[in-house]
Amino acid sequence: MKIALVSTFVPFVKGGARNIVEWLEYVLRNEGHQVEVIYLPEVDSPATLYQQMAAFRWIDLSAADRVICFRPQAHLIQHHHKILWFIHHVRAFYDLWDNDLYRGCPNDENHRGFRKALHETDTAAISEAKRVFTNSKVVSARLKRFNNVDSEVLYPPVFQSERFFCRHYNDEIVYVCRVEHHKRQHLLINAIALTKTNVRLRICGSSFDSGYPNELRRQIAALGVEHKVRLDDRWISEEEKVDILADCLAVAYLPEDEDSYGYPSVEGSHASKAIITTSDSGGVLELVVDGVNGFIAEPNPQALASTMDKLFSDRQMARTMGESARNRLDEIKISWSHVLERLLA
Secondary structure (H helix, E strand, O other), rough: EEEEEEEEEOOOOOOOHHHHHHHHHHHHHHHHOOEEEEEEEEEOOOOOOOHHHHHHHHOOOOOOEEEEEOOOHHHHHHOOOOOEEEEOOOHHHHOOOOHHHOOOOOOOHHHHHHHHHHHHHHHHHHHHEEEEEEOHHHHHEEEEEEEOOOOOEEEOOOHEEEEEEEOOOOOOEEOOOOOOHHHHHHHHHHHHHOOOOOOOOEEOOOOOOOOHHHHHHHHHHHHHOOOOOOEOOOOOOHEEEEEEEHOOEEEEEOOOOEEEOOOOHHHHHHHHOEEEEOOEEEHHHHOOOOOOOOEEEOOOHHHHHHHHHHHHHHHHHHHHHHHHHHHHHHOOOOHHHHHHHHOOO
């Protein structure tokens, strides 16, 4: 089958939205399909968003037997057999509209009209699809709420999950992720200062700029926890990641109201490590069962510190939770075989 994978990207920013496309491309090619990957540059600015959307509408992919669209606004593509693996809306004009920090434009009559028109355009384009999948229940709920579109949750697996393994349970809680404010690494640093054991924290990942990592360094120094926190604000290779996860005590993933469970959670699970998250972290709550394959703490330093101390003090519990984390992936069908079964049905 000739399959076109279509998504958008912000130039010079690499994240999980590209992984899902590139990993699916590899799996499809391995199954004998012809695959073209098309990335469309997009910036979510009201001044230019509609011009970009209009350009997407004119793209001719009729040579493909099937088109699978991911990141917005790729769903504007026209095709007789369009499938959506919908990752998220342009959230500033959807669920984040009432948040002044994320909206990025005035809540005035002009932008409210823009928002209304965007919702209507999205609904029409999404409704053209033969099938609509999402990466989480959170995103499915938003599609129903804002666009009145039903969808099926199809959890994205990680690439070559067999790479991950468990070698040891050391003293480190590891957070391997982009180092950005909404990922809330600062919350864990505040928490480590309140721990009563010798548990340590390791933060790994690149950042859009140096601002937030520098804030974290100042925070570490101000709290006097240099001996308990390691900050590697750089791109972590896949080989390094596998090695770090093999030895850590547990993994952490506590973004603020994120769409999906996040690859760090699944990677940690494949390495048989418990997951620490928070009650307001969004899609990760679909993966973590509190007290079974990890802990769901309240989003405050004291609650997180207590959780970290529990895992440090009871290594057998950490091991048991880690084994449950690995089993949980099978329970909710996180696998490429399931993905192909659904996308190609």
